[in-house]
Amino acid sequence: MATGSKDVRIAVIGAGFMGRQHIEFIRGSARAELVAVVDPRAAAREGLGCATFGETGPMLESVTPDAVVVANPNAAHVDTAEECIEMGVAVLLEKPVAGSYTSALRLVDAVEQHRARLLVGHHRRHHPAVAPARAAIRAGELGSIVAVSGLWAARKDDAYFTDTPWHSESGAGVTLMNVVHDLDLLRHLCGEPVEVQAMSSSRARGLEVEDTVSLSLRFESGALGSFRAFDAGASPWGWDQATEETSAFPFIPDTDAYRIVGTRGALSLPDLATFTYRATVSPDWHSPLSRTYLPSGRGNSFEAQLDHFIDVVLGAAEPLVSAADAARTLALLEAIELSASTGATVDLAGFRASRAASVER
Ligand SMILES: NC(=O)c1ccc[n+]([C@@H]2O[C@H](COP(=O)([O-])OP(=O)(O)OC[C@H]3O[C@@H](n4cnc5c(N)ncnc54)[C@H](O)[C@@H]3O)[C@@H](O)[C@H]2O)c1
Known part of the structure; x- marks a missing residue:
């Protein structure tokens, strides 16, 4: 020491x-x-x-x-x-x-x-909004989670690709470079995904790597999720713009990156706004909604x-x-690549088992 x-x-x-x-x-x-x-x-x-x-x-x-x-x-x-x-x-x-x-x-x-x-x-995972959001979800404050949606969209500079050649090579597209963070966080917040469907495109930049991806997820809990990402689009939406984590991105304080919907309430991140119906008897879509904010700590994730x-x-x-935890996120990314190239829905437990077996042989 x-x-x-x-x-x-x-x-x-x-x-x-x-x-x-x-x-x-x-x-x-x-x-x-x-x-x-x-x-x-x-x-x-x-x-x-x-x-x-x-x-x-x-x-x-x-x-x-x-x-x-x-x-x-x-x-x-x-x-x-x-x-x-x-x-x-x-x-x-x-x-x-x-x-x-x-x-x-x-x-x-x-x-x-x-x-x-x-x-x-x-x-x-170290952002001050994450622990309170995870605690609220795990304590059942939103009821049971039924749907999750997220978006990350920004325009990368051209030098990102020309100055660092491996950024244009297979494996370094928006999914592995950026969505990896979102998927890790969604796993941390909402539990393990069990199935994934993906579509990807490299039309905007015309590079070997994808610039656009659209995902559908089924979580172990039964909740369904969607996530979309674009690295060739001008937009205020995404974790990097919604937080002050890095000065490399403009900070847009009134946007969110994820919306998590439960049977009793909804939560957006990173602003930690929670929405619930105010009626105590048969609260439903005709009831007034109230918005409150979960208390958050302060500080920089890094x-x-x-x-x-x-x-x-x-x-x-x-x-x-841990390495084992992060390996699950990486398996999910590889399953997304498989789904995007074949059009198939990928069962994640089976996918991980077949990849692991291919090493043991
Ligand atoms: N957490 C985040 O938000 C975040 C953001 C960007 C990059 N990253 C990750 O950080 C890593 C580096 O990415 P980057 O954008 O800084 O890439 P980079 O190309 O700018 O830097 C990589 C550096 O590693 C050096 N290098 C190459 N082989 C090496 C070796 N064997 N030993 C020591 N150094 C070696 C290169 O010379 C280069 O200076 C990647 O894994 C990337 O995914 C994380």
Whole structure:
């Protein structure tokens, strides 16, 4: 553990768009010290004011950090995380947990085998609106959930694709890059989906990756859900615009991203508005509706995630998003890809079992 005034010594692996943000969050934390940065690109290692390395192995050997934040490309996540946990180093691993569900299962095994402390970076779960919403849903304040809808739509800049070539390559479309967060959060709030149908399109940008996706979900509870996403459209709707999580997006305070409807009430997020009929005798669609707001905490999801990660590193908390949990979100994403390409409804338990069996053979 740290010998200075900070609780935990952390290295960042991958100093691109996201890694640079993690560097700033660590620098801004009273509990963490940035001890090294790893990136194979010399330009990414310049001007950081800490030890830098081109590869993870030599960094682990010479710096011996307590923990790492892994923000390299998705395909490298599992190898890098395994290398760290084999050295007893705790890991905050950016989402998606792996390049594929089958490689995520390999990581799940490694975490178990090494009793590793690993948190996956589905940062939205740490947003202050999420815990009160989840508690209200689980306490039955909305009755039983019958329907869920969500939207994420914004226009990505052209440089997002031209400056980072892997953003145009198969697997890095709006579903894996953006909807991954929404699906993780909907799983966290509404429970496990059991079936999915998907349609996708790459018409707006004409790239190999999809720019538009439309999903239908059936949850274990019986609730039905829909989610739509576009990354080539001008719009105020989506979690990123409805929160002040990142200054990279304009903040539109009076929009919502998700609407969750129960038999007794409805809830929108992230504003936490709840709607219920006011009539006490046979409340129905003719009754007046009242709107109240669930109390919310304050704070930034990424900073709260780092704080939680430090607790995980110190053994004071279990990871809010484990590798096994995040692997389920990744399986859902792969099932969406299958459904979009075949037109079939995908049964998720069967899908996960067949993918897992393909590794064991
Ligand atoms: N949580 C979020 O909201 C969020 C947002 C954006 C990206 N991400 C995730 O963060 C990760 C990085 O995305 P990005 O947009 O920063 O990509 P990026 O291309 O900007 O940065 C990746 C960096 O990793 C470096 N790199 C490549 N191979 C490496 C290796 N083996 N070891 C160390 N570094 C290596 C690259 O040189 C590059 O600097 C991805 O997994 C992405 O899905 C998360």
